[in-house]
Structures are given as structure tokens and as C-alpha cells.
Amino acid sequence: MNLNIVNTFISELPADSDLENSRRQVTEAVFSYVNPKKTKDPKVIHVSQEMASELNISEEETNLDFFKSIFTGNKIYPKTKPFSMCYGGHQFGNWAGQLGDGRAINLFEVEHQNKNWKVQLKGAGETPFSRTADGLAVLRSSVREYLCSEAMFHLGVPTTRALSLSLSGDAVLRDVLYDGNQAFEKGAIVSRISPSFLRFGNYEIFTAREDVENLKKLVDYTIKHHFSHLGEPSKENYINFFKEVSASTLDMIIHWQRVGFVHGVMNTDNMSILGLTIDFGPYGWLEGFDFGWTPNTTDRQHKRYRYGNQPNMGLWNLYQLANALYPIIEEVEPLEAILNQYKVDFEQQSFTMMKSKLGLFTSDENDAVLIQHLEDTLQLTETDMTIFFRNLSSFSNEKSGFYLVEKAFYELEDFSDAIKMKWINWFEKYSERLQKETTSSKERKEKMDAVNPKYVLRNYMSQLAIDAADKGDYTLIDELFQLLKRPYAEQPENEKWFAKRPEWARNKVGCSMLSCSS
Ligand code: AMP
Numbered sequence: 001m002n003l004n005i006v007n008t009f010i011s012e013l014p015a016d017s018d019l020e021n022s023r024r025q026v027t028e029a030v031f032s033y034v035n036p037k038k039t040k041d042p043k044v045i046h047v048s049q050e051m052a053s054e055l056n057i058s059e060e061e062t063n064l065d066f067f068k069s070i071f072t073g074n075k076i077y078p079k080t081k082p083f084s085m086c087y088g089g090h091q092f093g094n095w096a097g098q099l100g101d102g103r104a105i106n107l108f109e110v111e112h113q114n115k116n117w118k119v120q121l122k123g124a125g126e127t128p129f130s131r132t133a134d135g136l137a138v139l140r141s142s143v144r145e146y147l148c149s150e151a152m153f154h155l156g157v158p159t160t161r162a163l164s165l166s167l168s169g170d171a172v173l174r175d176v177l178y179d180g181n182q183a184f185e186k187g188a189i190v191s192r193i194s195p196s197f198l199r200f201g202n203y204e205i206f207t208a209r210e211d212v213e214n215l216k217k218l219v220d221y222t223i224k225h226h227f228s229h230l231g232e233p234s235k236e237n238y239i240n241f242f243k244e245v246s247a248s249t250l251d252m253i254i255h256w257q258r259v260g261f262v263h264g265v266m267n268t269d270n271m272s273i274l275g276l277t278i279d280f281g282p283y284g285w286l287e288g289f290d291f292g293w294t295p296n297t298t299d300r301q302h303k304r305y306r307y308g309n310q311p312n313m314g315l316w317n318l319y320q321l322a323n324a325l326y327p328i329i330e331e332v333e334p335l336e337a338i339l340n341q342y343k344v345d346f347e348q349q350s351f352t353m354m355k356s357k358l359g360l361f362t363s364d365e366n367d368a369v370l371i372q373h374l375e376d377t378l379q380l381t382e383t384d385m386t387i388f389f390r391n392l393s394s395f396s397n398e399k400s401g402f403y404l405v406e407k408a409f410y411e412l413e414d415f416s417d418a419i420k421m422k423w424i425n426w427f428e429k430y431s432e433r434l435q436k437e438t439t440s441s442k443e444r445k446e447k448m449d450a451v452n453p454k455y456v457l458r459n460y461m462s463q464l465a466i467d468a469a470d471k472g473d474y475t476l477i478d479e480l481f482q483l484l485k486r487p488y489a490e491q492p493e494n495e496k497w498f499a500k501r502p503e504w505a506r507n508k509v510g511c512s513m514l515s516c517s518s
């Protein structure tokens, strides 16, 4: 394994001068050097070969002990210095102070085929930012992060990636439901890959500490390496930088809405500066289409991060980033203009995205009403989002519409005459509207099938893979991994995964109820 190591991050940004791995406030530094914890009996259980080749690692090399040692933190790759990043964040609407990589350790930076990748282990032991926790991760959350980040990539959603999933061989104590019932679980480590792991919180922490000098250093680094097309750092370019972060954040969230992904913890420490989906914790996939749904039990009361609120929360988080960047911009108006533009762009992009899901590519004055009616009607009965939209491309007349929507219902008893009428009504309107399209029905189907996935990582699917993995059977992890590489393709041999959530999973922990305790 011959990696092309570069060191832009650690050589250009200020490091913490304290080399002790003790929990503390880290000031005037972007990161602290820290080595991963050695583990008892590491075992690699899955590798994304596609990601490996992005880093110039061959399939053969992924089978070697050396690969295992490096990507479970048991060996340090020659001439590299692992580190954890310091960041703060607004959690559930409140400033939480310093958070930081409590259980993430960055190994190194690799350049290959003109791409620069940061490689990070999640669950590799404590860091100066671990606060009261152990720095470890369990198998269940690691399977979920590993499978979902790669699945998101293949869905075309901007995301961080994953290279490998391993067991540490150590046991980890967790209280899944925060109800006093602690239990030991298998420890695991995911190696995650991204062009950058910088979050809004990395910038916020400096502003909160009135450390403008280091804020500027970090923003200048970010522009130089990730927004180099903007040119030399200047006030004007700080504004342009914010504008691009705003646009990419919105783009990511529009994709989430399209595929029915609910992040679950959109705190500013979980918002990537590159607009990538990051930190797969208590996320979930919509089964019934419901703007009010959140998978995160910690957020059950206020549902701040519910499906329908994600675009607003993106904006709220961008306000926090604007505040963080203000000291180097010192002008309110341009920042406000960008934030206002987000609202306009959201309406427009959301509308275009929904139209594409319906196969509408021309304009009609009633389109907004048609979409509104659909969203209202979908929520009258629990209706599976993925199945409904995927089947919609087979719509030919009102009768077929009726049949396809029925297949997406969970409780047929709920299907009252009144609701039936609403659907008949909607399908009539939809049918009329389709007449105005210029594309052939074959072409429309192709376009719709390219935006409405057939296969997503339903919450119960992960849980099945986790339960099997816990017993030492990793075949389902691989099966789902392969399935989700082609989420838009018809895969007749995998039709069983194009199905509604089974009843047993309705209220099961891990399927519909998830907590941050991972
Ligand atoms: P999250 O909600 O998972 O994004 O985590 C919020 C903060 O808690 C981040 O600073 C994490 O690094 C930290 N954290 C979460 N779990 C652990 C853990 N097991 N050990 C140490 N820090 C953790």
C-alpha cells in the first residue's frame, strides 16, 4: 500500500501545542494531535473497493493485515500524524460551546488522480474532545453509517464516503434508550473519507472565542483548498464563499427531500462546509410520506429536525454560519441578501424537484396546486413514499393510478371513500396535466426512474443487517451494499427489497426509534 500522503491541513493550520490526550478546552488551534487507541482483536468486515481504488489501494491490499492495522487505528501509516479537530456547535437551537471530534481521529490526507481525500476513523478512542464519553462506536451505528454513506453517494446525494467497516474486538457499554438499561455491545470502527470534514462549528468556535485571527486562517485555508476558483481571500470572497456554502447546503437538502432522507441531528456541528451529508447518526428514511416525521427519539418532543423542517433548519444553520463569518466580513447586508436568496431558491428548487418526481418538465400555472394536493393527499393515509413515486412512472390512466397508490398503503382499512375520492380527483388532474407534456411516456418513465429511487436503505433493512452481523454473519451487509450501488435500476432478483416496511419493524428500536447513543 503506497499512499500519496500530503499534509495541507496539519501543515497550514494552527495545531494545539498540548500533546497530552486529556479532555480539555483547546484554544487557538484547529486541531490536536492524538493517536487512535489500540484494539483487542480487530477484524475488517467490509470494504468499499470503489473507495479503496479512489485512494489507490488495490483489492489485494485491502485483504492484508497492514490494511486492517491502519484502518482500525492499530498502526500509524509512516510519516503521518493523526489528529482530531476542534469545533463547537449549536445543538437543538442552543450554543453548546466546544464539541469537537470526540470519537473521530483523522489519519491522513491522500492525493490521487487529482483528488484530495481526508481519511478519518470514527470510534477509534478518546480525544481531547471526548468530554464525558468514551470515544468509541458500536457495531449498530457503524453499520448504519457505512451502508448509508455509500448508498447516498450512489443515489447522487452529496455525502462523505466510507472505506471500511471493522470490529474493534472490544466491548462498549451503551444505554440505547437512555432509560438506565446499559448493556455491552460490540465495538466497531468506520473509516470515513471526504475532501473535508470541516463543519460550520469549526468556524463558529473561533468567533465564539473572539479569535478572529484563527477564524481568518481557517477561512483562508478553506477558500484556498476548496473554493480556489474564488481567487485570493478578500472580504468580497468571504461573501462569495458564504454564498457557495449556502447554495451547496440547499442543494444537499433538496436531494434529501427528493429521496426521503431525514438526517435527524442537523446541529451546526453536523453541517459540512462543503454541503456534504455528514455524521450518520439517528437518521432515517421516510416510509410513510409525512412532513412531521423524525427518526430521532431525542427530538421526539419538538421534532425540530422532522422531514418537512429540514430546509428551514438548513437556513437556521446558515444564519449561525453567517454570524460566525461576520467578524471577517463586517457587513450585514450581503449576508442577509444571501440568506434571503436561500428562501427564494428553496421554493424554486423544491418545486422543480417535485415536478421532476412527477415527470413534469414543462410549465403549467396549476403545477404548484397539483403538487400541494398530492402532498396533502399522501399524508391522509400512511403511504410509502419510495413505492408511490417509483410506481408513478408506470401511470397510464386514472385506473392504473388507483392501483399503484393502493400498493403503497400500509393500512387498507384507512382507505375511506372520502380519501378514495381525493385520490381519484388527483389522478384525474394528473392525467390531464400529463397530456400537456411533450415527452413520450417512455421517455418520461426513464426520467422519473432516474430521480425516484427503487431501493433505499429502509430502517428495518439496516436493522436486519445489524442483527445478523451481531451474530457474526456479514452476508446481508454485503447484499445491501451491492443492492444500493444501483438504487435506480430494476433489479428483479432484489424485488423483495422493493417492499413496504414489515409490521414487526413499525415500533422497533433501531427501525423507527433511534437515539444519539451510538
Ligand atoms: P453527534 O450528535 O453524534 O454529532 O455528536 C455530538 C458530539 O458528541 C460530537 O462532538 C461528537 O464527537 C461527540 N460524541 C458523540 N459520541 C461520542 C462518544 N462515544 N465519545 C466521545 N464523543 C462522542
Ligand code: MG
Binding pocket: 269, 270, 279
Ligand atoms: Mg457529529
